[in-house]
């Protein structure tokens with residue numbers, strides 16, 4: 001099981017808070033590292049790492065984590081979403097806590113001027129998660145399409161800044177949704193990276209795109225566990241198993257909540273036979289992937305390196321994502337003190353991101369404003 005801090009997947013904050021939070025919900029430490037720095041916009045700003053209590057979710061060999069995940073999904077489901085059921089104050093996710101959280105994770109739209117000031121003279125590189133960031137969350141993962149307007153916004157951004165899509169999805173699948181050949185794609189949580197032929201470095205002499213697949217030896221194992229999971233979950237109405245090439249997703253979104261525990265138990269029992277694979281919770285999904293030291297943060301670093309920005313002081317990576325797996329990239333940026341993360345979320349979550357946006361439509365606004373800002377900047381340069 002991953003050692004990363006717990007990020008609250010989809011309304012998990014209610015149950016997390018319910019466990020142990022006698023103190024104010026979102027206490028803050030003063031910003032650490034000071035405000036805008038060389039390559040970082042609020043990069044050093046720190047909401048205290050414990051803005052939500054940390055739980056030892058690795059108890060019982062990881063099953064504790066899954067239990068908490070289920071409890072929090074239950075707590076946020078319409079049937080159970082009442083303070084009485086939770087035994088906690090209804091104000092836990094109330095307006096006060098939300099506005100307090102927004103002080104340390106302000107909207108990237110309202111802070112747009114501060115952000116763009118820090119971009120001046122920097123080489124911006126954009127990293128975009130897909131589900132929940134570029135496309136709204138929907139019941140059917142096969143129909144998580146992005147709008148044409150969003151595609152235009154991403155295309156425009158990529159005209160000015162190198163842009164990568166970093167997704168838990170199989171790379172081909174996410175490409176079939178995004179359909180922009182000029183982007184970089186990292187599928188399977190960064191375990192399947194394709195650097196386009198036009199990329200400045202890592203380009204093969206023959207001009208062909210380069211693939212980087214650090215988990216390739218796990219392919220037969222992933223294929224086998226996918227088939228086993230298909231079999232193990234076929235009697236659960238609504239369950240869906242998605243083969244993401246180097247990882248597998250088991251979807252709970254369309255499963256009746258009464259069956260969530262049994263389904264999770266089935267998945268866990270399959271995983272017992274695969275000590276080299278791990279289970280991580282996401283947005284109504286359990287993800288199965290190889291235990292290797294690779295994640296979206298490392299994929300982002302790999303891409304920066306492949307673009308020739310490994311030790312570049314003037315590069316400013318911006319990563320936008322909504323899920324637990326995106327935290328690995330937010331943390332890398334925070335540790336580098338370079339660039340910043342933007343969490344897409346309507347609710348307060350523990351995060352290493354510096355800014356927030358509420359939903360994909362705000363992501364689109366942000367991307368469009370960035371393009372407009374860049375155009376104006378370039379125009380004013382040519383007029384001087």
Ligand SMILES: O=P(O)(O)OC[C@H]1O[C@H](O[C@H]2O[C@H](CO)[C@@H](O)[C@H](O)[C@H]2O)[C@H](O)[C@@H](O)[C@@H]1O
Pocket residue numbers: 129130131132136137138139140141144166167168169242244249251253282283284285287323325
């Ligand atoms: O890294 P991402 O691009 O965010 O991918 C993470 C998972 O996203 C997808 O599942 C999520 O979106 C679905 C469509 O909106 C939704 O039905 C599901 O409940 C969400 O968990 C994708 O299907 C998974 O394979 C990815 O791992």
